[in-house]
Amino acid sequence: MSGHALTRRSFLVGSAGVAAVAAGAGLVSLSVRGEADADAETDKRTEVVHSLCNSCSSKCGYYAYVVDGELTKLIGDEAHPNAQGKLCARGYGYSQIAYSPDRLTDPMKKNENGEFEVIGWDQALSEIGQKVNDIIAQYGPEALAMVQDPRPSGKYYTKRFMNALGSPNVYTHGAACNLSKESGFTQAIGAANFESDVANSKMTMFIGRSYADAIRPSSVAALQQAHENGAHIVLVDPRLNNSIAFADEWVPINPGTDLALILAMSNVLINRDLYDAEYVAANSVGFDEWASAIAGYTPEWAEGITGIPAADIERLALEFAEAAPAASIEPSWRGAFGCSYANSGETARALCLFNTLLGCWNQPGGALFLPSVKAGDLDPAKFPEVPKVEAKMWGAEEYPLALSSMGTNLYVAEMAKEGKVKGLFFYNSNMAAGYSNPAQLAEDFANLDLMVVVDVQMSETAMLADYVLPECSYLERRELPEFVGGRVPVVSLRDQVLEVIHPNTRPVDVIFTQLAEACGVGQYFPFTVDELADAQLRSVGTSLDELRQVGTISFPEKAYAYGKVPEWKTPTGKIQFTSEACEAAGLSACPVWVEPQVMPNETVGEFRLIGGKQAIHTHTQTANCEPLMDITKSYGLDRIWINAEVAERLGIADGDEVILSNTMAEGPIKVKVTERINPTAIYMPSHYGCKSPDQRTAYGVGLNFMDFVPFHMEPAYGSAMTQETLVSVQKVGE
Amino acid sequence: MIYEPIWGAIIAWYLFLAGLGGGAFATAVFVRYRHPDCKRLMRVGRLIAPIVVIIGLCLLMFDAAAGFAHPLRFALLLTNFGSVMTWGVVFLAVFVVVALIVLVLDLMKREVPMWLDCVGLVMGLCVAIYTGCLLGVCQGFPLWNSALLPILFLVSAVSTGMAAVLLVGVFYAPDEFNEVVVMKKFHFWLPVIEFVLVAALLFITAFNPSPAGWESVMSLVAGNWAVAFWLLFVIVGLVLPTILECWMLWLAKHEFETSRTGQMISALSDAGVLVGGFMLRLLIVSAAVPITIVQPWML
């Protein structure tokens, strides 16, 4: 246990110049400067509560200032490893979702006319329970599935609920996020992720990942530190992204060809004998097979595919060799190979193998496996174990490389179409807008007997549901403790900041506990979220009360140390240049060049459509948040990007409206003409095109990226291949 | 950032009506000393002047939402004599008072003292010039930030003021309308001068070191505002009146000029001047684009 109580106190004194008085229930009452003179009537009560942001998966810690029940300030938590005392634009802006006039306020049921009617919780729960049991009776529990974007309480309760019903089908959003990447990594190094030691590196290459556009404050800080230390930072991206502020070089690669770049750089290292042969020999299997398989992947070969001059590819490889082992290719997130192309999983594998050539694993400045802490075993009398579900989840056979912790929920949509999945639950997921071909997804979901959506606003997915259950916002609920890995692992708490605003909304833990009771499996939920949180925390030596006082608690005894050779959790116990599982799944045993599914033909006016985050939004989730959407509107951020020379050829000027079209969809959109994009690509931010009229701020702004993406899945890995799509543009009025 | 004009049609109406009021008063004074028998035309000018300015001021106060909600704040308008707007308030206030006194005296068939007419005339012209200075001091807008603008607005103000008096006069005092030939000839030249001034303003603005100057001019002559600019301002507001008046004053026979048809043609010309006068304010207010401060435009 660290002395974070001290950190906490200095924070309070330091940040507001206040005298802190510990009040009951873990809240802290403050007398803010200047108010001592105020009269009794205007004397306001300020509370400071530690919580976790919900605007993206980083879930940064922050302190919320609540004055007379109203949220006022937010201050990033210094002790939270992702926040490091800062929040991004979303952190401040998304907090206003609590006060959104477009919130869901009551349970609703779709009537025969397809309209939603407000119903009571009792009715909603009993009808859903009845239908769940009907489905189990008729089709078995495998006909039920859950899609959720992991959040501290949500990931626990949704899985437990499904498993209690006997269904293994719990999916994350991975198929449209980072499924290929994490699955590919797992095949090569037995770990789903690692972290580049960017700040201490001599050279780091980012492929399709921009710390400055999909922001985690600690990552931005690391990148800036690297830049100030003189590290060589390379951005491989079809777009010149905003990380360029702290980078030295933009490599404007043809989208979908990152694998060729990695293979060619590997080729250079091996041909010139510049790789860490000792490390490779000691830690890996199948190197020779891979070395001969990639012998033909010269920089000259890659130039024709990637559009990057061979000399640059060679230079980058040599610079890597020079910088090794304080160098790595950064693992990325969704970016270029989380779920984008037919070769994404293989790109991920190749990336790990390239880093292996550098011998950079767990080296200062290299690629690290950081520790995390997990809750220990709990008292089974109080927290009864759910019987293990033996059945395999849908898609496990067809997409064998997909991590079972994520699964490929696109396949679940297929199963809904085929009538094998009958009941589908969604929590904190807008699959119907955020995954390829929403129109087809809507058709698939129409075959369901039961579709239940738990959300805070009327998402496109909620619009398709039979039942919509309103959750209170993330500021109005306390969740299970969040264990965060890092140099020093921590546990942090999303505490309840505001009183529940709409009385008929309920927190996720209550909703799924009551659903379980209604479905007849309430015996697995005989505890409150506070009891569970406290038990989990006691299993690691602290308590809920203690965590509520300090917000974030670290585990210094589990701190990371450089130099340790990782335990490779692959079937061979080694880094796998060749993977039997990949071979069995129909891929090459070692990663070789795989063509993207489609390539644009410039001569017929085709472009590849690429997506990517803007710093102010997360997927479609934040679009209806006024402070964030106002930025989009003020700066025309819904525009598509077209290369300046291409635009000139097409007679398109900055700000012109064009029709963007392909076989899937078409629609009008304004253009940002820019030098910052590869001429074979058109970039469309993936946050817009909201089709839910109840989201009055977001409705009708821009186009939905996914409307232009066909429904297909990456072979063996099962991702959505969101950038395997071509579009053309035509100026309006021509 | 996508720029949205700070002021809209209401302010354009205000600038137009304030100028028109000043111009109408000036017209009445012109009639008094050049056509002293045309008492009814004189009265038209004296009537129009305070009424349109008061309407304009009401629009202005309505547009100033915070003041509209807290009317007492308007009392603070005389605190900063460094502000063009404060001077405008002074000119407008004195002008409205003088114009109202002149109107009352006229309606009571009492002689208006010459000094009062002079004060009103000077104030009226000041009001017209002020509407141009108001925009002219804004350094961020190349289209506004020019010494030509007050002169242009002054010419337009006198032009629209006379046009308004003549237009009403055609119906209210058709005989006198035929008498005021000197004034009509004077009035004829105003749109011509305006044309020259606008052309000069656009040229100077287009060559402003900031691209905003070029963009403002382009949005007028070839962009979003092009139709309004060419059709309603240039054709209807300048060319049409010039052609029609040229025909009536110099080409047409005196009988035709003074016939009812001739008067209607002149009325059409005057209506065109009024349309053009309003369009001028609307276009100048709306089409101005601010400088992009991050370009090294001024160094």
Next chain:
Amino acid sequence: MARYGMLINTKKCIGCYACRTACQRQNDLLPDESFIRFEEREVGKYPNVTVEHIPLQCMHCEDAPCASVCPTGAAHMGSDGIVEVDHGRCIGCLYCMAACPYQVRTRNSKTGEVDKCRFCTLSSYENGTKMCSCVDACLTGARIFGDLDDSDSEISKEIARTGAAPIAGDLTRAKIYYVR
């Protein structure tokens, strides 16, 4: 008396808008009311191109055009070189918005009054916070706030070191200095 100013290092700015939303949140502004606006400048041609993000906000000019045109004295030079808005005097004529060459004043759509960056740490109309919200929020430390008259202050030293200058030279004797 101090003479407060700010330094913004655009070489560190990633154009993330965190300063804008932090300012809105901490100062309780409306969603469409922003004290900070951004301009973006691309330099070069594909593929040899760079981009510069420039946040702009009230420059607290010594020759403040807003204060000279404000007819009611609502916009005025306050103490310590901070240009202030006295909302109780503002009639919402928007003349200051037109006069500001930096286009950084904004109209509150509820009250019709004009507002702008207050240097919130010290503005006498607010209680004041430990540091300006934008400075606190900036992820990359691109902003420094301090006393320009104190040669020992961090901002004075940084201006001397980097040669930072107001965005438009001597235009209005602005007190926000840019490293570009």
